[in-house]
Amino acid sequence: MEPTAHSQQQAATPSSTETTEDIASCLNAAVRNKNQERVLELLEKGADVNSKVAFGWTPLQSAVQDNNEDLVRLLLDKGACPHARKDNGGTAFTEAAIVGNVNILELLLDRGLNINDCDDNGFTAFMEAAWYGNEKALEFLYSKGADVNLRRVVNEEKAKLHKGGATALIDACRRGHFSVVKTLVQEMGADMNICDNKDRNALIYALQEGYAKERYESAVSIGLFLLDQGIDVNSKDECGKSALILAVEMQSLELVEALLEKGEIDIDDADEEGKTALMVAVEKNNYKIAELLCRKGARTDVGNLIAVANRNRAHKVAELLRQHNARFVPETLEDWEPNSRRWRDQLKNLYKIYRPMIHKLKTFQYIQQRIQNTSQGGIYLGLHGETEVAVRVCRSTAGDKETEFYKQCGNCEHLLKLFQSEKAKGYMYLCFPLWEKNLEERLQEREDQMDYKDALRMIFQAVRELHSLGFAHQDLRPSNFFIDLVGKIYLADFDNKRKLIEGKKELVNSDLEALSRLMLYVLTGGKKPLQQVSTKDLAADSPDYEEALDLVSSLGSHDERGLEGLSKHPYFWSKQTRFNFLKGVWNKIKDLHKRKAVFQPPNATVVFPYPSWTQEIDREVLNIMRNPKKGGACHYSNDVTDLLRFMRNLDEHPDTRISEIIGDYAKYFLKIFPALTIYVYNSLRQNPKCSHFADIQDPSL
Structure with missing residues (x-):
């Protein structure tokens, strides 16, 4: 028996037993069927105007996709949320750009939408309009302030795979929309030389799509137009193919001729x-x-x-x-094995393939051979003769200036030096000794803990060397410190942030503050981003905690000792040097009254941290020291001067009984009194007559 119209109507009417999903499905179906009466009926019966069906589609988004202006207005009037997102992050606004309906775009924009809002893949409405060739929508969005040169933002996982970064111009080139490309460049000022995260510019995208027969003619037209507008012809695709190679693969004689006429490729x-x-x-x-x-x-x-x-x-x-x-x-080719472990596979590949030589240099400027990004461009692997190098490419004029700077670094131990340079076709190829990792990468290797103190010693020396040349670095972050095969650290400035000091103390102070943060970053193993790490993240039970805390504070407060003086800070001393310093103080300050004036001044801001030290010493050791084999009984009070005398007597009059109990004297005392060294050190420094006693250099260095 055929169902009657009445029974059909009943089946479509939500009942009390129907689920929310059923009602949402009914509403969405009514929108898709463009049944405005049914939509109104369902909404009046309580259907949620913002309900979602599969993949997160709302009724409003469905109405926009169907290009139904009347339903869009109706749903908005009934409370539809224009900000609602599908599962992929898309909104009704981005959907309107795909459809190309300017009226709907304007309607939604009036509801407070951000014109540069994007979905989870980084697509804005402007990009969608370019992708689908909707020129009128594109012009409308531009007139309302859409960012023409916005690059596609992707999540961290995709960014690691070098996805994202494309612009609306790249999208139009990729889809072969010649008219849109012309509009973007000539009327909207789109930057033709912006590259995506795989270093591909708009020309590369246009030519990549030219393989398909249906895209050939548009690819040729777009390519010739971009060349005429002066686009950079030296960009490459993800396989290292230049625009010339792609034009040959397209078999476009016209494009090949145009590229060669440019004289830049x-x-x-x-x-x-x-x-x-x-x-x-x-x-x-x-x-x-x-x-x-x-x-x-x-x-x-x-x-x-x-x-x-x-x-x-x-x-x-x-x-x-x-x-x-x-x-x-x-x-x-004879078999060849690189010295580098980190870059072994890339270097072997570079060695095997053909590359046009730049005098003695062989290099390949494409993503698989890139080892570091900088604001001035990428750093690439290279082979200069038989030497593995890191290559930075710049214009010859800029390269000449850089070469002059690196000449000054020749005698510096921890500043990155220039190995060699080559010139070709207006470019300078600066070659540096190849490093294995930068400091940031090295600290992420949890299984292979580095010697933090040794690393910081080299970092401090590198900054001191740069300051001695008259420059402040101004960009002291982990990625600017490079580590070679044997663990030696070098400082570089590929972003050209350095400035001449020329008496400007604020530049030096800025470096000291940055060094303070960097020290915390290193001591905490790079577990937090550089700008987020603080002294609270330091391990309070570490043997150098007190010294590290004091050094970090001194750097951040622009201590008058400067970097030269702070490089001799007790943090860098060995345990034996610290112990020798403590036991030697008693002998250096001869008069007891002077000792008390230095270590127990009446207006002291820092209180002696061990006011009951005699109770913390091993009881048997204390008894032996109070009743030595030679001489009369010795009394030790709980003040700092007697603790220093105790340590001095213990070391100058060794007793095998004590050695058997506590073992190594230096380790024992520094473990029991970890804050003593820095207390005594700062007490001496703050006394003008005794400050020179604190100025010592660890003889083990």
């Missing part, structure tokens, strides 16, 4: 497999492009070009190659 550049543009042209059996490349001077002595041509039965191409001095010469 390296015709012999190769991708991660060592393939040059000519190699690709030969593989594609494209005689015209191969002939053009040969005429423009492409090298024919790399890669087995004739063998590839013969395999393709391309006899005409093979003959062309012979005319340009190509020869069949099998390449054999």
